Amino acid sequence: MGLSKKKKNWDTNSKRFLININVLGSVGPIRFVVNETELVTTVIDTTLKLYAREGRLPVLGNDINEFYLHCTHVESYALHPRDAIGSHGARNFMLCKKPQTSTPTSIDENRTSSLSRRGSGNLRAWLNKSLKLIIS
Secondary structure (H helix, E strand, O other): OOOOOOOOOOOOOOOEEEEEEEEOOOOOOEEEEEEOOOEHHHHHHHHHHHHHHOOOOOOOOOOHHHEEEEEOOOOOOEOOOOOEHHHHOOOEEEEEEOOOOOOHHHHHHHHHHHHHHHHHHHHHHHHHHHHHHHHO
C-alpha cells in the first residue's frame, strides 16, 4: 500500500468533462477537464491562467471581470458568472472580452483638448518658420 498513487481530491458524485474554450482573436481552443459544479468565474480564471502559461497572443491579462463566456451552440447570451458550468449541457465555449465603456463626453473633451493643443503648436511652428523665411 505504500506505493499507491495519490489522486486529486475530486468529488466522486459530480461528473467531470472536457471543455473547449475558444478565445476570440486567438488560434486554437484551450482544453481542460472541469467538474460540472464549477462556477463560470472559476472556468474563466482557469482559462486565463492556461492562456497566459502557454504564451498565447493577444495578451489578455488576468482580470476575470473583463471577460464573459458564451456557449457556442444555440444560445447567444453570455453565461451568468455564478452559474455552474455543467448546467448548460455544453462542452464548447467562447471567451470574449467585455467592451470598454467610456462616456462620449469624456472622449470628446479629451479629443478637443488634444486638438486645441496640437493645433496651437502647429500654428506656432508654422509662424516661426514663416518669420524665419521672411527675416532671412
